[in-house]
Amino acid sequence: MLIKEVITIIEEFAPLEYAEDFDNVGLLVGDATEEIKSALITLDTLEATVDEAVAKNCNLIISFHPIIFAGLKKLTGKNYVERTVLKAIKNDIAIYAIHTALDNQHKGVNDMIAEKLGLINRQILIPRNDTIKKLQTYVPVPDATKVREALFRAGAGNIGNYDNCSFNVPGSGSFKGNEHSNPVVGQKGSVHFEDEIQIGITYKRHLESRILSALFQSHPYEEVAYEIHALENKNQHLGMGMIGELEAPVDARSFLLQIQKTFNSKGIRHSEILEKPIKKVAVLGGSGAFAIENAKRAGADLFITADLKYHDYYKAERKLVVADIGHYESEQFTKNLLYSFLTKKISSFALILADTNTNPIHYL
Incomplete structure (x- = not known):
């Protein structure tokens, strides 16, 4: 290769x-x-x-x-x-x-940390926005299945654990070709109405060239009508950090000792240990001080990361425990x-x- x-x-x-x-x-x-x-x-x-x-x-x-x-x-x-x-x-x-391309993947760095900790019900801690787009196109009814399937093969229509996702609206399209046109249906110079399906389908931003190539190759029309919209939706399967839950609440000191053993850390620096058990845990491999507030808002009892500075520990504000297990240790x-x-x-x-x-x- x-x-x-x-x-x-x-x-x-x-x-x-x-x-x-x-x-x-x-x-x-x-x-x-x-x-x-x-x-x-x-x-x-x-x-x-x-x-x-x-x-x-x-x-x-x-x-x-x-x-x-x-x-x-x-x-x-x-x-x-x-x-x-x-x-x-x-x-x-x-x-x-x-x-960071791997940091941001759902099954990337932070999922590996969560797996080592035995966390269940895992979700991205800071989902990315501006990564999902939507394509709308208009296809003659007899060709709709072919176009849809081509878009699916190119990677469109995947939402979490589901694929082949689309929304389809029947309607009537009109067009009139000029003297240089070569219409698949109708006659140039005459207005033509065609029964069409409006196909709406989402895709990840990095797939756009592949999606458009599939559209142009599968669509029967000489001129393909389509629209692309950038969605503001947060991508629940892409982003920094991860948060999940332990099978059962554990004592904070005992859990920190378990983390130290699992990650072979020579020492864990942490904020004040609170007298409440640990159930919800947020993680972010490498330098993750920027995500302390995200962990608090998500209701984490413990936030595991690395490279914390002196004043970062104050940010815990007795709402959670922040723990620095070491940069190398968190990503090893x-x-x-x-x-x-x-x-x-x-x-x-x-x-x-x-x-x-x-x-x-x-x-x-």
Whole structure:
């Protein structure tokens, strides 16, 4: 397989369209047309990661975090970022990063954390808006089924656990072609009325070109009438963080100790422990202080994240417990998530989980 073919598979799982604006995702180093020998899957790409890729004959590194975040103006090897990039280039190793595109997926980073905690009734904590669009088109009655099915195959009409979703309204369409027209029904130069079905169907924003291609290929008319509307609906299956419930309420101190063991955290920093059991838990892997208010509004008893600052703990305001389990610790299972997905899709080359521990934080 070529690198670009693997990228297509990855982006079916986590489209880059939904990465945060500040992020730097996609192919960061290398040639997408190169053939893959093996791929190393890692949380971070560092010099040691590239060394491991060389040792294991991998010419593609699939990384969660991007090694290049801010712009590079020089490549002189003066810091760890430049040295990593130079080493990858010298060894013909491509680097691909997925980061917040996977953070925002329903079955992404935060779902993995929730799974490790045994949370049920899981929902996105901060659903994304501006990600759902609606297509309306008008099709002659005999062709409506063909057009609908083409749109469904292209990915339109999926709403949560349901697919093939559409709304259909019968009506009468009118048109008159000029001398250059070639109408499928009626005569040019004459007004024609045709029994039509108005098909309304929603789709995710990143699928738009595929949806329109399916529409134009399946629609019988020379000129296809259609409308696209951007919906303000929040996408309940796309966004940051996750919230769920424990099977039964647990003591806060006991649960924090369980979290520490599950995530192999060397220490958990937390706000004041309240004398009430933990039932509803919100999670956000990596730096999640911005979501404390969301967790409070959602009624969480505990919010698990990382990189909290001194004043962030005050924001708990005795309404919930906020806990910092460590950045690396919160995201450590992400490479396993990617590995599990890709091994189900790819069998033509080796996929290897990185052994290199990239956690930069150490404890006495």
